[in-house]
Amino acid sequence: MKWSELSIHTTHEAEEAVSNILHEAGASGVVIEDSKEFGRERQDMFGEIYALDPNDFPLEGVILKAYLPTTSFLGETVEEVKLAINNLINYDIKLGKNELTISEVNEEDWATAWKKYYHPVKISERFTIVPTWETYEPVSTDELIIELDPGMAFGTGTHPTTVMCLQALEKTVKPGDYVTDIGTGSGVLAIGAALLGAKHVHAIDLDEVAVRSAEVNVKLNKVEQTTDVVHGNLVDTVKEPSDVVVANILAEIIMSFTSDAFNVVKEGGMYITSGIIGSKKEIVKNSLEIAGFIIVEVMMMEDWVTIISTKPLKE
Numbered sequence: 001m002k003w004s005e006l007s008i009h010t011t012h013e014a015e016e017a018v019s020n021i022l023h024e025a026g027a028s029g030v031v032i033e034d035s036k037e038f039g040r041e042r043q044d045m046f047g048e049i050y051a052l053d054p055n056d057f058p059l060e061g062v063i064l065k066a067y068l069p070t071t072s073f074l075g076e077t078v079e080e081v082k083l084a085i086n087n088l089i090n091y092d093i094k095l096g097k098n099e100l101t102i103s104e105v106n107e108e109d110w111a112t113a114w115k116k117y118y119h120p121v122k123i124s125e126r127f128t129i130v131p132t133w134e135t136y137e138p139v140s141t142d143e144l145i146i147e148l149d150p151g152m153a154f155g156t157g158t159h160p161t162t163v164m165c166l167q168a169l170e171k172t173v174k175p176g177d178y179v180t181d182i183g184t185g186s187g188v189l190a191i192g193a194a195l196l197g198a199k200h201v202h203a204i205d206l207d208e209v210a211v212r213s214a215e216v217n218v219k220l221n222k223v224e225q226t227t228d229v230v231h232g233n234l235v236d237t238v239k240e241p242s243d244v245v246v247a248n249i250l251a252e253i254i255m256s257f258t259s260d261a262f263n264v265v266k267e268g269g270m271y272i273t274s275g276i277i278g279s280k281k282e283i284v285k286n287s288l289e290i291a292g293f294i295i296v297e298v299m300m301m302e303d304w305v306t307i308i309s310t311k312p313l314k315e
């Protein structure tokens, strides 16, 4: 099959939203070339520093490359993507250069594009994320390995919002807990919660491509006995309150359902919200407090914020 590469030069602030737009447009993978990545020292799994090619990185912001099959609908899809990106200005998201180019690639180039940027990476005290095509030996006995093929959905595990969520899960999930993952993407957080010993994980995504990708990754990590992946909107499919609820979605979406989220967290349970750009920290904190949550910790990485809050016990 012929594939087209859509290349969008935008800002760090818009990266996640544009990535979501591309997935919604049916992209079978989004590669991110980040100006901050070039110049950062990198180690492979053997501790060897490897160099990145400067030609692969923009001087500022990020370039998102999405791969779409070349069909007669392509022109229409590109127009929809342009419109959706321009619409982000209404949410005060800066778009920087906002340049979109399109070129034709073949399937092999698309497959290897992922592999070029994605290596095993230790992202917290216990979690290491390993792409399915690499072999990796754990270095300590309590290390938890998440194997991922992120090809189809958001969630390579290395985005700051995901990294902070995994760190927050590590702090909050206890063996035997019930966990809900809203906006599971590749399933990375649901798998993380299951590996931490959760008794049951309910993973939800609105995007059917993400649901399929999460199902594949859940099986790959052998946590299908404890983890169910469903197609659904926010908390609509949640039947029982959970000890820990995690939602790595955009600030606007998080603020749209804080009261519903409050109802699906057990008393004394934790609510982890992420995907929040720095400038939205205070309004998201306020909306959580208005719903009844108490803020426990605010984590920051680059310009992203993750908030851990708790539902207080009744007196």
Ligand SMILES: C[S@@+](CC[C@H](N)C(=O)[O-])C[C@H]1O[C@@H](n2cnc3c(N)ncnc32)[C@H](O)[C@@H]1O
Pocket: 016, 153, 154, 155, 156, 157, 159, 161, 162, 165, 182, 183, 184, 185, 186, 187, 188, 189, 204, 205, 206, 207, 210, 232, 233, 234, 248, 249, 250, 253, 275
């Ligand atoms: C930023 S990604 C997070 C993926 C993964 N949980 C992670 O942390 O890497 C957000 C995900 O939320 C999903 N999503 C967006 N709106 C949603 C909604 N209303 N209900 C359920 N999922 C939604 C998107 O399809 C996307 O997969």
